[in-house]
Amino acid sequence: MSVEQVGPRAPADGLFIAVEVEEWAVRDRELAAKLAEVCPVDIYHAGARGIEVVREHLDECVLCELCLNAAPPGAIRVIKRYDGDAPLRA
Numbered sequence: 001m002s003v004e005q006v007g008p009r010a011p012a013d014g015l016f017i018a019v020e021v022e023e024w025a026v027r028d029r030e031l032a033a034k035l036a037e038v039c040p041v042d043i044y045h046a047g048a049r050g051i052e053v054v055r056e057h058l059d060e061c062v063l064c065e066l067c068l069n070a071a072p073p074g075a076i077r078v079i080k081r082y083d084g085d086a087p088l089r090a
């Protein structure tokens with residue numbers, strides 16, 4: 001399993017889905033733990049440096065919005081690469 005730190009300038013990219021995390025949120029370990037708990041397909045990982053994303057799991061996203069509900073407004077963007085880069089919950 002490869003995990004990576006993500007940010008607005010370095011989104012974690014799958015074929016169909018990408019995830020961006022704002023700079024001010026990425027080192028929030030409490031939020032990282034919450035995201036790891038809510039995502040049903042384990043896209044988020046709570047790393048020592050904060051929010052990390054498991055690249056191999058990105059395209060399993062079921063668009064449930066649980067991560068968006070768990071995070072402060074604007075902290076995370078789930079981007080639908082297959083839909084002209086439309087954000088989930090525009």
Ligand code: SF4
Nearest residue numbers: 039061062064065067
């Ligand atoms: S929308 Fe659901 S499946 Fe997709 S990353 Fe967020 S919590 Fe995970």
